[in-house]
Amino acid sequence: MSKTLIISNRLPVSIKKEGDKLTFTPSTGGLATGLGSIYKTGSNLWIGWPGLYINKKEEKESITNSLQEENMLPVFLTEKEIKEFYEGFSNETLWPAFHYFNQYVVYEQALWEAYVRVNQKFANEVIKAAEPSDTVWVHDYQLLLLPQMVREKLPDISIGFFQHIPFPSYEAFRQLPWRRELLYGMLGADLLGFHTYDDMRHFLSAVNRLAGISYSQGEVIVDSRPVMVDAFPMGIDYDRYADAAALPETLEREKRYRSALGEQKLILSMDRLDYSKGIPQRLAAFELFLERHPEFKGEVSLLLIVVPSRDNVGMYKELKETIDEMVGRINGKYGRMNWMPIHYFYRSYPLEALSAFYRMANVALVTPMRDGMNLVCKEFIASKLDQKGVLILSEMAGSAKELSDAILINPNNINQVAEVIHQALVMPIDEQIKRNSVMQKSLKRYSIHHWVDIFMSQLAVIKEKQKALFTKKVDAATMKNLKAAYQSASHRLIFLDYDGTLMPFTDNPMLVCPDETLIALLKDLTANKKNKVVIISGRGKNVLEEWLGAFPVDLVAEHGGCYKEKGKDWEMVKKLKDDWKKDIGGWLKLYVDRTPGSFVENKEYSLVWHYRKVETGLGELRAREIISHLKHLSANENLQVVEGNMIVEVKRTEINKGRAASKWLKKNAHDFVLSIGDDFTDEDMFKMMPETAFTIKVGSAASEAKYSVKSPEEVRKMLRELITEN
Ligand code: GDG
Numbered sequence: 001m002s003k004t005l006i007i008s009n010r011l012p013v014s015i016k017k018e019g020d021k022l023t024f025t026p027s028t029g030g031l032a033t034g035l036g037s038i039y040k041t042g043s044n045l046w047i048g049w050p051g052l053y054i055n056k057k058e059e060k061e062s063i064t065n066s067l068q069e070e071n072m073l074p075v076f077l078t079e080k081e082i083k084e085f086y087e088g089f090s091n092e093t094l095w096p097a098f099h100y101f102n103q104y105v106v107y108e109q110a111l112w113e114a115y116v117r118v119n120q121k122f123a124n125e126v127i128k129a130a131e132p133s134d135t136v137w138v139h140d141y142q143l144l145l146l147p148q149m150v151r152e153k154l155p156d157i158s159i160g161f162f163q164h165i166p167f168p169s170y171e172a173f174r175q176l177p178w179r180r181e182l183l184y185g186m187l188g189a190d191l192l193g194f195h196t197y198d199d200m201r202h203f204l205s206a207v208n209r210l211a212g213i214s215y216s217q218g219e220v221i222v223d224s225r226p227v228m229v230d231a232f233p234m235g236i237d238y239d240r241y242a243d244a245a246a247l248p249e250t251l252e253r254e255k256r257y258r259s260a261l262g263e264q265k266l267i268l269s270m271d272r273l274d275y276s277k278g279i280p281q282r283l284a285a286f287e288l289f290l291e292r293h294p295e296f297k298g299e300v301s302l303l304l305i306v307v308p309s310r311d312n313v314g315m316y317k318e319l320k321e322t323i324d325e326m327v328g329r330i331n332g333k334y335g336r337m338n339w340m341p342i343h344y345f346y347r348s349y350p351l352e353a354l355s356a357f358y359r360m361a362n363v364a365l366v367t368p369m370r371d372g373m374n375l376v377c378k379e380f381i382a383s384k385l386d387q388k389g390v391l392i393l394s395e396m397a398g399s400a401k402e403l404s405d406a407i408l409i410n411p412n413n414i415n416q417v418a419e420v421i422h423q424a425l426v427m428p429i430d431e432q433i434k435r436n437s438v439m440q441k442s443l444k445r446y447s448i449h450h451w452v453d454i455f456m457s458q459l460a461v462i463k464e465k466q467k468a469l470f471t472k473k474v475d476a477a478t479m480k481n482l483k484a485a486y487q488s489a490s491h492r493l494i495f496l497d498y499d500g501t502l503m504p505f506t507d508n509p510m511l512v513c514p515d516e517t518l519i520a521l522l523k524d525l526t527a528n529k530k531n532k533v534v535i536i537s538g539r540g541k542n543v544l545e546e547w548l549g550a551f552p553v554d555l556v557a558e559h560g561g562c563y564k565e566k567g568k569d570w571e572m573v574k575k576l577k578d579d580w581k582k583d584i585g586g587w588l589k590l591y592v593d594r595t596p597g598s599f600v601e602n603k604e605y606s607l608v609w610h611y612r613k614v615e616t617g618l619g620e621l622r623a624r625e626i627i628s629h630l631k632h633l634s635a636n637e638n639l640q641v642v643e644g645n646m647i648v649e650v651k652r653t654e655i656n657k658g659r660a661a662s663k664w665l666k667k668n669a670h671d672f673v674l675s676i677g678d679d680f681t682d683e684d685m686f687k688m689m690p691e692t693a694f695t696i697k698v699g700s701a702a703s704e705a706k707y708s709v710k711s712p713e714e715v716r717k718m719l720r721e722l723i724t725e726n
Pocket of ligand 1: 030164165234272348349351371372375
C-alpha cells in the first residue's frame with residue numbers, strides 16, 4: 001500500500017516540557033486541519049521539526065514514539081541549525097527576498113550552507129521513510145531544496161511542492177547568489193503549486209531565464225520529465241470559523257469585550273509581527289483618517305492585535321519598537337479620558353477570542369505590503385454570520401485576486417487607505433451584505449479541503465502523464481528487440497536527422513560540424529554493407545556536403561528539397577517558382593532590424609528566421625508576431641510556416657521530410673527501418689514510416705514516434721550499441 005508523506009518545517013503540534021513531563025497539543029491552524037484528512041489516515045505521515053531542542057537520546061526516542069502514534073515523525077534540529085537555517089537563511093534571506101524587501105536580505109554563505117545541510121537532514125528522513133510508490137508533499141520556502149534531494153534517491157516517486165509565500169519576479173529572484181540551486185531544488189517536484197497566477201508566472205519566467213527551460217501551458221520539461229506549475233489559491237476551513245462565531249464561549253467573550261470597550265465602532269487589525277504585513281503604514285493611515293475626519297474621534301477605535309513572531313530576528317525587534325512608538329504617539333496625541341484611538345495587544349489568543357474580534361469588528365483592515373495569500377481576511381468574512389462588516393484588503397495579498405468584492409487598496413497609498421477607512425465606516429448595510437454574501441459563497445466553495453483535493457488530484461494527473469511518456473523510453477527490453485531486428489536483417493534503412501539528433505544544439509548553428517565521436521560512429525555504421533544510412537536534415541546542401549560529403553551516406557538537405565545518393569551528384573526537387581522569397585524575405589528583414597541577434601538564412605526552398613541568440617523572451621515574442629504575420633502572407637502562395645527549435649521557417653508545402661523519406665523507402669528494398677529525429681519536421685518522417693519501423697524521438701514532447709531517448713548523447717550510445725556485435 002502506498003502512502004502519503006507531508007513535509008514541512010514545523011510539525012502540526014506544540015510540545016511543552018515541564019520538568020520531565022512532555023505535553024502534546026495538536027495544532028489547529030488551517031493547514032494542519034486541511035491536511036489532517038491526509039496525514040492522520042493509515043500509515044501516512046507528517047515529517048517536521050517538533051519545535052523544541054532535545055539533546056538526550058532517551059528523550060528523542062520518547063518523543064519519536066509518542067509522535068508516531070499521531071502519524072508524525074520528528075526531525076530534531078539543534079539550536080545552531082535553527083539559528084542558521086530557520087532564523088537565518090529562511091527568514092533573513094528568503095523571506096525578505098520573496099516579499100520584495102530587498103534592503104533586508106542577508107547574503108551569507110554560511111547561512112546558505114546551513115540551509116543546504118538542514119534540507120539534506122529532512123531529505124534523509126524522507127528517504128528513510130518513503131517507498132518509491134509513495135507520494136510526498138513538501139511545504140514552503142524553508143524546504144526549497146528538498147524535492148530534488150529526494151528525487152535523486154527516489155527518481156520515480158511522486159513529489160508535490162507548495163509555496164505559501166509569494167514567488168518574486170525574476171528581477172528580484174535573480175539577486176540571490178544561490179538562485180540556480182534553489183530553482184533546481186524546486187524542480188525536483190512533479191507539481192509546483194503557488195497561491196496565485198502571478199507567483200506561478202514569476203516562477204516560470206525564472207526557470208526560463210535561469211535554467212534556459214521554456215514552458216508551455218504551465219509545463220516545463222526537466223531532464224525529459226514534465227513538471228507542472230499551477231496556481232492553487234489556498235482556502236480556509238470555512239465551517240470552523242462560521243461555527244466558532246456561533247459558539248456560546250465566543251458570544252460570551254464578545255459581551256465581555258464590548259462592555260469593557262464601550263459602544264464605538266471597531267476596526268480590526270490582526271497579524272503576526274512582520275514587516276511584510278504593513279503595520280506601521282496602516283497606523284499612519286489610521287492617524288491620517290483621524291486627522292481628516294475628526295467627527296470620528298470618540299466614535300471609532302482600532303483594535304490592533306499583533307501576534308508575537310520571530311522576535312529573535314533583529315529586524316522584527318526593530319519593527320516591534322516602531323509599532324510600540326507609533327501607538328504610544330497616536331494614543332498620546334488623540335486619546336481622551338473616555339476614549340483610546342488604538343487598543344493594542346501584543347500576544348496570541350485562542351480561537352474563541354479571535355472569533356469574537358471578527359464578530360465585533362465593523363471593518364477589517366488587512367493591508368500587507370506583500371502576502372502570499374492572507375487568511376485573516378478570509379476568516380473575517382467567514383465569521384460574519386449576519387453578513388455585516390467591511391473588508392479593506394491590500395491588492396498585494398494573494399487573496400485580493402479572489403476577494404474582489406472587498407475594498408481593494410494599495411498599501412503604499414496612505415491617502416487612499418485613510419479615505420477608504422471612512423468609506424467603510426459609512427457604507428450602507430445592504431451594500432455590506434451584498435459584498436459579503438458574494439465572498440462567503442466563494443470562500444465556502446474554495447475551502448481548505450477543496451484545495452487539498454485539487455492539489456492531490458493534479459499531482460496524480462501529472463504523474464500519470466509522465467508514466468505514459470516514460471513507457472515510450474528506449475529501455476533495455478526495447479534495445480534488445482531493436483538489436484535482434486537489426487541483426488536478423490540484411491537490408492537496413494537508417495534515417496538520421498542531424499541537429500539535435502546526432503549533434504547537440506549550440507549557440508552558433510554553423511559550429512556543429514561532426515566531432516570525433518560522431519565521425520567514428522558514422523564510419524562504423526556505414527562500414528557494414530547491409531546498412532544504408534540517410535542523413536535527413538533541414539540544413540542547406542552546401543553545409544551538409546562540407547560536413548558529411550566524405551562519408552558513404554545519402555544526404556537529404558532542406559527537408560527534402562535537395563538530395564544526393566552516395567557517390568552521385570546533388571539533385572533537386574523540380575525547381576519551383578520562388579518569387580515569394582522576395583516579399584517574405586523583405587518582411588523578415590524588418591524583423592531582423594528590430595531584433596538584435598536574429599538573422600535570416602536563405603535556403604534553396606525556404607527562408608529561416610533564427611533567434612537562438614536573441615534576448616530570452618524577446619525572441620519568442622517576435623516569433624509569435626512573425627508567425628501570425630506570415631500566416632496571412634503565405635496562405636495564397638502554397639507556403640507553410642513552421643516553428644522549430646529557436647527558428648521560424650517558411651517553405652513550400654510540397655517539400656517535407658516525409659515525402660523525401662518515402663522516396664528511399666520505395667526505391668530501396670528493406671527489412672529493417674530505423675528513423676531518429678528531434679523536432680516537429682521529423683514528425684513528417686515518422687508518419688511515413690512503415691508499421692514495423694523503429695521510430696525514435698529525441699526529447700520528451702508528444703510525438704508520432706514509438707519510442708524516445710533523452711539526448712543526442714543517448715542516440716550515439718544507442719547506435720554504438722546497435723552495431724557492436726555480441
Ligand atoms: C503564510 C503566508 C499565507 C493569527 N493570530 C492568532 C492566530 N492567527 C492565525 C490566523 C490565520 C493565521 O494565523 C495567519 O495566517 P496568514 O495567512 O494571515 O499569514 P502567515 O502566518 O504569514 O502565513 C500567508 C499562509 O502562509 C497560508 O498559506 O496565507 O500569505 O505568509 O489563520 O487566524 N491564531 C490563533 N491565535 C492568534 O492569536 N489561534
